[in-house]
Structure formats: C-alpha cells, structure tokens
Amino acid sequence: MSQRSEKYARDMGRRLDQLETTMTDVLGETAGVWELRRNAANRARREARRADRWRCTAWLAITAMVLSLCLTLKVKADATPVGESPIESTPIVAVVQEDYENEKIEAAMLESANVIEDCTVTWYTADTCGKKPGDPAYGITYSGLPVGDHLTCAVDPNVIPLYSDVFIQYQDGEIEQLWATDTGVKGNAVDIYTPDYDYAIRCGRQSLTVWWVGPEGVAD
Template sequence: MSQRTEKIRRQVDQLRADVDALQAVWLAQKHHAAAELEASAERARQAHRIAREAKAVAQAWRRNAILALILAGLTGCVALAISAKATEEPTTPTEDDPAVFDTGRLPGDDTPAQEPEELENELIEAALLASAHRLDNVTVTHYCICQRCCGKSPNHPAYGITASGRRATPYISVAVDTSVIPLGADVLVDYGDGEIHYYRADDTGSGVTDRHIDLCVGSHDEALQMGRRTATVYWVDSEGGEVI
C-alpha cells in the first residue's frame, strides 16, 4: 500500500513540475509578445512623428513663401508710392510756410523711427489679418494633457496626442470646433491687450463647440488659473480651404 502511495505521490510531483514548466513557457511567450507589441507601437509612433514633422516643415516653408510674396508686394506698392510722390512738381514755399525757416530739425524728427524687423512684422501681421476669417466674442478656455482634462492616463498609447495627430504643445496647440475652424489652421487671438497671439488648431474636444477654443497650457493648475476669457479670433486655413 505504501509503495502505491509513493508512486502516486511521484506522479503528482511530476504533474506539478510539468504544469510549472508549461506556466513558465506561457509567461515567457506572453512577455515576448508584449515586448514585440510595444516595439511595434514605438516604431509606429516614431514613423508618425517623422511624417508629422516633415509635413510641419513643408507647411512652414509654404507659409513663409506666401508671406514673402505678400511682403514683396507691399514693399513694391510702398516703393511706387514714394516714387510717384518724388516725381510730383515741387511747390514754392511761402513766407508763411514753416519749412522756409531753419530750426535745425529735420522733417520727421517728431516721428519715432521703426526698426526694419518691427516694420516687417507689422506688415506680415497686417497681411495675415487682411486675409483671415474673423470671429467676434469667442470664448477662450484652457486645458492641459493630464487625465483630468483629456481622460487619458500617462501609460495610454495616445497620451498627449491631439486629434490632428500632433503632440499637444503648450501655448501653441488649441482645440477648436472643426465646423467653425478647420484643423491645421493658424489661429490669431486678440485679447484686446494690443498684441496678437498666435496658435495652431491641433485638437478638438467634446466641450469645444461653436465660437469656443480651448488653449493647451503647461499644467492643470495653470489651466484653472487662466480660467475663461473672451477674445476676437482670426483664422487662416494653412491648406488654403474656405470657411466650412
């Protein structure tokens, strides 16, 4: 009887060893498959990032070329106006004309000079606003890429990725209603502080509808602190499309 019991015990031990071996093989295969999946996902993310960056560079080159053409046209108009004014018949100064008296000051002394770069920026900004679509009384809110704002945890494959496929960039990316502003558009915001703030329509959101944009900032505390504002918004479709 004891020999039979011993035999059964050995068989049970052997079965346990076989089960442990099978479990070890299964765990190794599972770990290998998970590693392969993660590597594949990383390769896909890298390829997507490279393609996204290449597209961004191409769009920047195209936008700069358009701005250069606009600036050249404006510069040509200014040059023609100056040339036409210079060819006008000079008027004869009278005694009542202050120009006949030498005060030691040149014409235009009371007008502050502008740096060439400032003038160029103003011309580019004016050209953009002239060709942009205007939206009044737009609500501006703020968000960050945290789980409370976007619903994605840091280990989520799409954490920090916007609806356009770009990575959310603080103070550049803005969520829009695509029925009002298309993805990829340049968004110019006037808060009434004398400056034009430049953003890019990278994202969408379930709460972003109609005349409402949601600006990406650096942290959740900053998003709460920035709160809600009202502004005039101009947008220019980088793809050359029309208003939807």
C-alpha cells in the same frame, strides 16, 4: 761699540726692515681683501635694491592692469541694457526692422482672415483630456501631432477648419498665433493648450476676438 755689537745692530736693523716690508705687504693684501669684500657687498646691496625696485614696479603694473580691467568691465556693465549680453548684442536697427516685418506679415494675415467676435476662449492641459500618463495617446492631439505650449489649440472643425492658423487678441492687446490641431469644443470656441494646470485655472473662461486663416485647399 765692539764689532760684535755693531754687527748685531746691523742685523737687527735689517730684520726690522724686512719685518716692516712684510707687514706692509700683509697690510696691503689685507686692505685689498677688505676692498674686494666691500665692493662685493656694495654690488650685492645694489642688486638687492634693483630687485626690490623691479618687484615693486611689477606689482604696481599688475595692480594697475587689474584696476583698469575692473573699471572697463564696470563701464560696459553700466552701459549694457538689462537682459542684453555685454559681449555680443543684436543691432537695434536689425531688431526694429525684424519686428516691423513681422507686424506687416501679421497685419496682412489678419486683413484676409476670418474674424469671430466674442469667441469663448479656455485653456486645457494634457491631464484634462481623459488620458493618463503612460497612455500611448497621452499628449497627442486629434490630428496625431503632440501638444505644444503656446502653439496647440482645439477648435470645432465645423467653425474653424483643422490646421488653420488661429490668432487670439488678449485683453491687453497682445496677439498670439496658434495652430488648430486638436478638437473637443463646439461652436465659436477655442481651447488653448498649456502644460500648467494652475495657469489654466487662473485664465478661466474669457470672451476674446479671434481670427483664423484656413489651410491651403480648404474653402473658407
């Protein structure tokens, strides 16, 4: 082999070594880049899975809270008597005690009251008093006080003094307390005010037991 050929061969070998070194470096860098990309992708997937698990856990927690609240409200509703508020209710003992006190007061008043057996009881409305709406005296009783539902009753002042407390026992045993502030009836009779004309007609005329307690300063 000539010297030129030998030199050429050495140059080629040196270039091949450099090329191999360069390729190794390039491949190494490429592998590093791919490794970084792979690691980043793995981290992204882990974060996505973690976010999915968190969302799933949050929804499960919210669903459990809603179900628990619904169950609690249903239990409270089932345990609450009809007509009583599930949020706040009056203690039973207080209600019983108040009713007992009211019954004692009522019994004491009836014991000292004047009684009228077979008293004629009727019902009237503001429209049946001979006055029309717009009249200044419409809905005004003989005493000057306005009529009141389940309060006002008309009496004969010669039998029951004006402003007396009147107790009427209905056929079902219930006793209602009224106030004698109106007149317009004669004898043993009581006329009860109601704003409902149809109700007055349905009640008609009844014979009931009536008690009355005169106001202070009026001799019985």
